Amino acid sequence: MGQQQLLLLILSSIVVSIATYTGARLSEIHNQEQNRIRIQTELMHIYINATEYKMKPKNFGGGSGSYSGFELQNTFAEEPDVWCWVGPSDQTLQMFAYGTVKGNDGRNPVRVTFVAPSGRLQYQFAAAN
Amino acid sequence: MGSEEEQRNRMLAGADHSDARIRERNKRLIRTIIGMIALGGAIVFIDNITRDKGALVPIDFKDQKGTVTNWRSIGFVKSIDEASAEVVVDEAEWKRMSVGERRAVVMLLASYCAARNQKPDYRLTVKGDVSQKPLASVDDKSVNVD
Numbered sequence: 216m217g218q219q220q221l222l223l224l225i226l227s228s229i230v231v232s233i234a235t236y237t238g239a240r241l242s243e244i245h246n247q248e249q250n251r252i253r254i255q256t257e258l259m260h261i262y263i264n265a266t267e268y269k270m271k272p273k274n275f276g277g278g279s280g281s282y283s284g285f286e287l288q289n290t291f292a293e294e295p296d297v298w299c300w301v302g303p304s305d306q307t308l309q310m311f312a313y314g315t316v317k318g319n320d321g322r323n324p325v326r327v328t329f330v331a332p333s334g335r336l337q338y339q340f341a342a343a344n
Numbered sequence: 345m346g347s348e349e350e351q352r353n354r355m356l357a358g359a360d361h362s363d364a365r366i367r368e369r370n371k372r373l374i375r376t377i378i379g380m381i382a383l384g385g386a387i388v389f390i391d392n393i394t395r396d397k398g399a400l401v402p403i404d405f406k407d408q409k410g411t412v413t414n415w416r417s418i419g420f421v422k423s424i425d426e427a428s429a430e431v432v433v434d435e436a437e438w439k440r441m442s443v444g445e446r447r448a449v450v451m452l453l454a455s456y457c458a459a460r461n462q463k464p465d466y467r468l469t470v471k472g473d474v475s476q477k478p479l480a481s482v483d484d485k486s487v488n489v490d
Contacts, residue, residue, distance in 0.1 A: 219370050226377040233384030240391060283464060300405045302451050304466040305484035309451050311405060320398025328447040330487050341444030344399040 243317075247325055250314040254327045255340050257297045258310050262331060262338060264288060265301070265308050282308045307332055311343075318344030400441055403448055408456045422473045429457040435472035438479055446480065446489050454482045 268285045271277020278284055282303035302309040310329040318325040319342075326343035401420050404411045415421040422432040431453050438446065454466040470480040480489040 219374070222374060223370070223377070226374065226381060229381050230377060230384065233381065233388060236388060237384070298405075300451070300455075302455055302466055304454075304482065307482075307485065307487050309447070309454075309466075309482075309487055311448050311451050318398055319396040323399050323402065326399070326403070326444070326448060328444045328451065330447060330489075332486055341442070341447055343403075343442065343444035343448040 246316045247318060250316040250325045251327055251342060254297050254312045254314050254325065255329075257294065257299065258312055258327065258329045258340070261287065261299060261301065261310060262308065262329065265303065265331075281305045313344075318342075320344055396442075397440075399445060400437060401445070401449065403445075403452060405452060405455075408452055408459065411452060412456050424453075424457075426457050426460040429454070429461070429468045430471065431457075431468065432471050432473050432476075433479070435474045435479070438470075438472065443489065447487075450480045450482060450487070450489055 265282055265285050267277075269278045269280060269282050271279070273279045283305050285301065285303040285308070287299060287301055296315045297312055298314075299310060299312040302311075308329075308331040312327050312329075313323075314325040314327075316325050317323070323344050328341050328343050329338060330341075331338040401415060401418070402411065412421065412424065416424070420434050420437050422434060424431045433449075441449070450468060450470060453470065454468040457468055458464065458466050465484060466482050467484075468480070468482040469478055471477065472479050482488075
């Protein structure tokens, strides 16, 4: 094999390695985003449930205008690929969830936080990994 | 005799020309591949530089006490007063965190303090170790995370 062919072979191998790395990285980013969207959807469902709880009077098992006492329903607590934690405190609702795909640090799973502040209609999601 | 020699010379010249073209083509190919490697290398380099650093501190909501103990051992939490729910954290580390991670930290600390105090409502004040200014707070009405 001539020197030029050998050089071409080595260079082509490097190009293929870089292409493989780029492909794997793009796939990783896509998976993380999909997992975050999945978690956000789950948190939205919980938020709707929490709001329903807040609006119900205490006699009907609600919070009478407060999130206090709200707990995750079994259907959410038993999700196999999303783990949620809810922190209700009277007029605000905080939630934290993590998924199954490894997040930006490459070690811990994807994490998403949710805050529904009082007196505002907006809720906020933020990626924590 | 003379014409045979001329024909041979023409054939040799043609072969030389063909060899030169192949060499030129290979050089072009190598230059192109080197260009592609440079571009790929640049993409990998930029991707690694601009890549989100991710989580700076470990968070495990299932083991909140263990997580807080771990934060104390790595120096992220400087002091914690469970009774008044006041926590002093490493300000430099706090500033490096994403908003999402800060919120997660605040939630865990608020939950930890509420569990320790055996109170259902979450209250928390997070202060910086250098400036002693409040960095985050949680009460009945609001969650403020800077």
